[in-house]
Amino acid sequence: MILLKFCWILIVANALTIGGGYVMLPMLQQEFVEKNHWLTNQEFLDAIAFGQVTPGPLTVMNAFIGYKIHGLTGAILAMISSYLPCIIIVTAVAKFYYGYKNSVIVNSSFRGIKAAVIGLLAAVAVSLGNTSLVDPATFGIAVISFAVIAFTKIDPSFVIIGSGVVGALLL
Numbered sequence: 001m002i003l004l005k006f007c008w009i010l011i012v013a014n015a016l017t018i019g020g021g022y023v024m025l026p027m028l029q030q031e032f033v034e035k036n037h038w039l040t041n042q043e044f045l046d047a048i049a050f051g052q053v054t055p056g057p058l059t060v061m062n063a064f065i066g067y068k069i070h071g072l073t074g075a076i077l078a079m080i081s082s083y084l085p086c087i088i089i090v091t092a093v094a095k096f097y098y099g100y101k102n103s104v105i106v107n108s109s110f111r112g113i114k115a116a117v118i119g120l121l122a123a124v125a126v127s128l129g130n131t132s133l134v135d136p137a138t139f140g141i142a143v144i145s146f147a148v149i150a151f152t153k154i155d156p157s158f159v160i161i162g163s164g165v166v167g168a169l170l171l
Contacts, residue, residue, distance in 0.1 A: 002036075002038070002069060002070065003069065003070045003073070003074055003077065005036070006038070006065075006066065006069055006070070006074065006077075006078070007077050007078070007081040008081075009028070009031045009032075010028075010062055010078060010081035010082055011081050011084060011085050013027045013028055013031075014082055014083075014084075014085040014086055015085035015089065022058070022121060023117045023120060023121070024058070025048070025120075025121070025124045026120045026121070026123055026124045028044075028065075029041075029044055029124055029127065029128070032044060032065060038065075038068075038069055039065065039068065041127070041128065041130075041131040042131055042132075044065075044128070045128055045131060047061045047064045047065050047068075048061055048128075049160065049164075050064050051064065052156070052157070052160050053157060053160055053161065058082070059079055059082050059083070062078040062079065062081070062082045063075040063076075063078045063079050065078065066078025066079075129142070135171075137167075137170045137171060138167070138171070141163050141166055141167055141170075145159050145160075145163050
């Protein structure tokens, strides 16, 4: 029953996610950590970090969580549940895209959705920050990582790996 509920959450999250995969993080954090208690906040953070150093970060994150919840079967079903809604929606939308791509209503709706996405991501950042920024060293790593990603063209993968190395050496 837990596996079915887990897959349903992933299907709904992927079906309702507009603006990129990271938009689903607040929904997944609420469902997996706060509501169902399948993961701790730290485990959720670890899943995000694990996904960031691999191709297809959110799919890998979901598979990682699925594996933790129900082993290999959970990981495989997590990947299927992550891709299935996207395949269905893109197939359906592609048929009508060119007819509505210049619509004022559609473009205005997307501008509003983008603003909401920023708020959702900020809420998750604060929530996860409370768990991971536990001392001056971790706070410093976060600030420096943000600055490097925001103000340089360095690949975020290198920043993540570098942060992990610095964290291992300092902590």
